[in-house]
Amino acid sequence: MTTVIRARRAVVDDGERACAVIIRDGxxxxxxxxxxxxxxxxxxxxADDEALLPGLVDTHVHVNDPGRTEWEGFASATRAAAAGGVTTLIDMPLNSIPSTVDVAALEVKKKVAAPQVVVDVGFWGGAVPGNLADLEPLWDAGVYGFKCFLAHSGLDEYPPLDREQMVAAMRIIAGFDGLLIVHAEDGPTLDAQQAPSGRRYSDFLHSRPRLAEERAIAQVIDGAAETGCRVHILHLSDAGSLPLVAAAKQAGVRITVETCPHYLTLFSEEILDGSTHFKCCPPIREATNREGLWRGLADGTIDCIVSDHSPCTPELKKLGIGDFGEAWGGISSLQLGLPIVWSEARRRGHSLADVVRWMARNTAAVAGLAGRGEITVGNTADLCVLAPDDAFVVFPEKLHHRNAVTPYAEMALAGVVRQTWLAGEPLPVATGDSPAPVATGDSPAPVATGDSPAPAPRAKLLSRKDTR
Structure with missing residues (x-):
């Protein structure tokens, strides 16, 4: 069947216009x-108050399945993604057991994910000490790149690389033109700080200084320049590192950078002591730093925005004692990323087209996901229907995330996702009433399908080889 979607507002060709999008065979x-x-x-x-966007592409999601499914899982994560307008996500290699550091572990993860996914899902591989021989087989098996840490990951099962190990991995990855994605905090710099303990957020912030990011990013740039490897800096929190990145880009280093909604919205001065639901690594920094990140987006030094959805159980957040040294670090925002970013972007004069560029087109381009992130002929018909001037209040219990822990609780946000389309078909996910909208406009609310929905008929597991 041919479908036509008529929209008075649609983000097409890096701008907005009225159009009819014609869809056939997905x-x-x-x-x-x-x-x-x-x-x-x-x-x-x-409806006249709705805008048609391409489905978002979130390339930084910790699903934690299998092994830590009580933290999240493919059913709950992909349902949350669909409710937030995300039609494609790429799962991180750690927090699941086993970590995706060889082909056997990748096959385990794919077997678990396949019967559960509501949106399309791809996978990152891991680069850890001792798995250099596994990198090219993982690439051949379809991962989109390889994640490494330069400091302790928080999990002993996923150790960091030192500089020599990182460069060795870069040489191998450059040989098949792969991509190394890096948690860029310098381990020795962090080890030299006083370890955080207690309820004071300022102590936690001081334990992960800007200098750790700057040193790590400098190492990544030097290694990429030496080897020719493509590199990507994950979850940048330090605006002071942007001149390093800009100079590297100008010099021809193949480097891209992402930041996250929490760094663009939240700031350290507002975080109360004991509020461990704000803990993440790198940390949320000062308001002045937040504005520097927005300038980096505006001038193109920062390429894209991803969630870094990193959930855990409420018990691991230590909410009862509020100890930043003991609490697990991570922000859950997979379902909320679009309204969070849109709420802040519109205040600064940015357009929906800007948000789409940062959260769909550029994320797809960084990962090498062809045919996604834009409303254009030939692309997969993955779409998001957003009411940009509608608003809602975040009630954690209404979210599809497995655990109702979020620093955005009771925050009012602009932009209600009313429907999500995957490969030309609307997803049977309650986007209209989760989160609960203040007003729903003229569009009927989609029907909820329960807590464990059946996979969407067109949802699939992605391989780099299939989507280049």
Whole structure:
């Protein structure tokens, strides 16, 4: 069947215009003027207060399944993604057991994920001490790149690389033009700080100084320049490191950078002592630093925005005692990323097209996900229907995340995701009432399917070889 979606506002060609998006066999076959007749097509007309966006691409998600499924899981994570307008995510190699550091572990993860996913899912591999021989087989098996740490990951089963090990991995990855993605905090610099303990957020912030990011990023740049390897800096929190990145890009180093909604929205001065649900690594820094990150997005030094959805159980957040030394670090925001970023972006004069560029087009490009992140002929018909001027209040118990722990609790956000389409079909996920909207406009609310939905018929596991 041919479907036509008519939208008075759609983000197309890096701008907004009214259009008719024509879909057949799961792909966009034409983008025409709004009133173009399409005989025999299924007609979908968006409300005047709705905008049509490409489905978002979130390349930094910790699903934790298998092994730590009580933290999250493919059913709950992909349901949350769909409710937030995310149609493609790439799962991180750690927090699951086993970690995705060889092909056997990748096959275990794929077997667990396949019967559960509601949106499309791809996988990162890992680069850890001792697995150099596994990197190319993982690449051949379809991972999108390799994640390494330069400091302790928080999990003994996923140790960091020192500089020599990182460069050795870069040489191998450069040989097949792969991608190394790096948690860029310098281990020796962190080890030299006083370990955090107790309820004071300022003590935790001081334990992970800006200098740790700056030193690690400098090492990554030097290694990439030496080896020619493509590299990507994960979850940048330190705006002071941006001149290093800008100079490297100008010098021809193949480097890209991401940041996250929590660094663009939250700031350290507002975090109360004991509020361990704000703990993440690298940490949320000062308000002035936040504004520097927005400038980095505006000038293109920062390429994209991803969630770094890193959930855990409430018990691991130590909410009862509020000890930043004992609490697990990570922010859960997979379902909320679009409204979080849009709420802040619109205040600064940015457009929906800017947000789409940061959260869909560029994320797809960094990972090498062809045919996604844009409304254009030939692309997969993954779409998000957003009411940008509608608003809602975040109630954690309404989210599809497995655990109701979020620093955004009771925050008012602009931008309600009313529907998500995957490969030309609407997903049966309650996007309209989770999170609970203040107003739903003229569109009927989608129907909830329960806590453990069946996989969407068109959802699939992705391989780099299939989507290049």
């Amino acid at each position: 792909r966009i076959v034409a983008v025409e003027d709004y009133a173009t007749p399409v005989p025999g097509a299924r007609e979908v007309v968006l």
